[in-house]
Amino acid sequence: MPDLSGKIAIVTGCASGIGAATVRRFLSDGAQVLGTDINADAGQALCDELGATFLPQDVSDRARWSEVIVAAVTKFGRLDILVNNAGNVSGASIGDGSDEELFAAWDQVIAVNLTGTMMGCRAAVAAMKNNPGATGSIINIASTTAITPLPTDVGYSASKAGVRALTKSVATWCAKQGLAIRCNAVIPGATETGILNAAEEVTPGLKAAVAATSPMNRLAYPAETAAAIAFLASDECPFMTGADMLVDGGALSIHPGF
Numbered sequence: 001m002p003d004l005s006g007k008i009a010i011v012t013g014c015a016s017g018i019g020a021a022t023v024r025r026f027l028s029d030g031a032q033v034l035g036t037d038i039n040a041d042a043g044q045a046l047c048d049e050l051g052a053t054f055l056p057q058d059v060s061d062r063a064r065w066s067e068v069i070v071a072a073v074t075k076f077g078r079l080d081i082l083v084n085n086a087g088n089v090s091g092a093s094i095g096d097g098s099d100e101e102l103f104a105a106w107d108q109v110i111a112v113n114l115t116g117t118m119m120g121c122r123a124a125v126a127a128m129k130n131n132p133g134a135t136g137s138i139i140n141i142a143s144t145t146a147i148t149p150l151p152t153d154v155g156y157s158a159s160k161a162g163v164r165a166l167t168k169s170v171a172t173w174c175a176k177q178g179l180a181i182r183c184n185a186v187i188p189g190a191t192e193t194g195i196l197n198a199a200e201e202v203t204p205g206l207k208a209a210v211a212a213t214s215p216m217n218r219l220a221y222p223a224e225t226a227a228a229i230a231f232l233a234s235d236e237c238p239f240m241t242g243a244d245m246l247v248d249g250g251a252l253s254i255h256p257g258f
């Protein structure tokens with residue numbers, strides 16, 4: 001079991017799904033956690049219930065990032081872990097709807113999933129540089145749609161592919177600077193959460209179809225993704241940076257003929 005005793009973590013999108021499971025897991029592994037979410041009521045309730053600190057945050061709001069980091073460092077003294085988990089779907093394909101609809105959907109999903117993750121990385125690196133030994137671990141939540149994109153959501157898929165590349169750029173920049181700040185991506189497959197239910201509304205039958213692509217023939221539970229996040233957050237893997245950690249039940253590993 002990864003040991004996160006004494007570590008200070010921020011988890012974005014903490015109110016539900018993978019974010020809520022990560023807060024739960026980090027607390028049980030000994031970390032102190034600041035959870036953030038755009039859904040202030042649900043985020044506050046979850047953090048109150050579990051014993052974490054909560055702040056409302058829209059991750060696409062640039063000014064809010066520095067306020068969140070300052071709040072964490074002021075309360076806990078430093079920042080060791082950032083999980084860039086908050087995410088949205090757009091539900092827009094390349095060919096349907098008006099230009100205005102596609103651009104609005106594209107802009108919001110890129111702003112939240114990709115630009116929000118980049119701003120989180122920048123703010124976290126700046127704070128983690130001040131840790132003794134300049135240590136830290138950033139985990140960005142990508143998606144298997146970065147590798148096998150959704151025809152029905154061009155912006156979501158592109159944003160998650162961007163998160164993979166962003167992760168590797170942050171990881172290698174930190175390493176070249178001599179910083180002990182690692183940055184890795186977790187790549188969940190279809191997971192039983194709110195965002196998948198939103199995708200199911202756009203594409204009825206999607207959940208059953210993607211469950212069937214895994215040789216395990218099921219969706220992931222959020223706690224299974226949280227376990228991978230906790231490993232990357234811990235000191236168990238000091239030589240892992242820039243990595244993609246698949247949590248997809250083997251879905252991307254099986255020949256399509258089987």
Ligand SMILES: NC(=O)c1ccc[n+]([C@@H]2O[C@H](COP(=O)([O-])OP(=O)(O)OC[C@H]3O[C@@H](n4cnc5c(N)ncnc54)[C@H](O)[C@@H]3O)[C@@H](O)[C@H]2O)c1
Nearest residue numbers: 013015016017018038058059086087143190191193194195
């Ligand atoms: N569920 C899946 O099948 C799946 C698969 C691959 C990747 N992911 C990724 O996992 C991450 C977590 O999603 P989830 O599956 O737990 O879904 P979820 O909908 O349960 O959780 C997403 C959370 O992000 C919050 N959020 C949305 N926009 C925000 C914003 N602008 N600022 C701050 N918070 C915001 C929501 O309020 C919600 O609490 C997302 O990045 C998602 O893309 C999910």
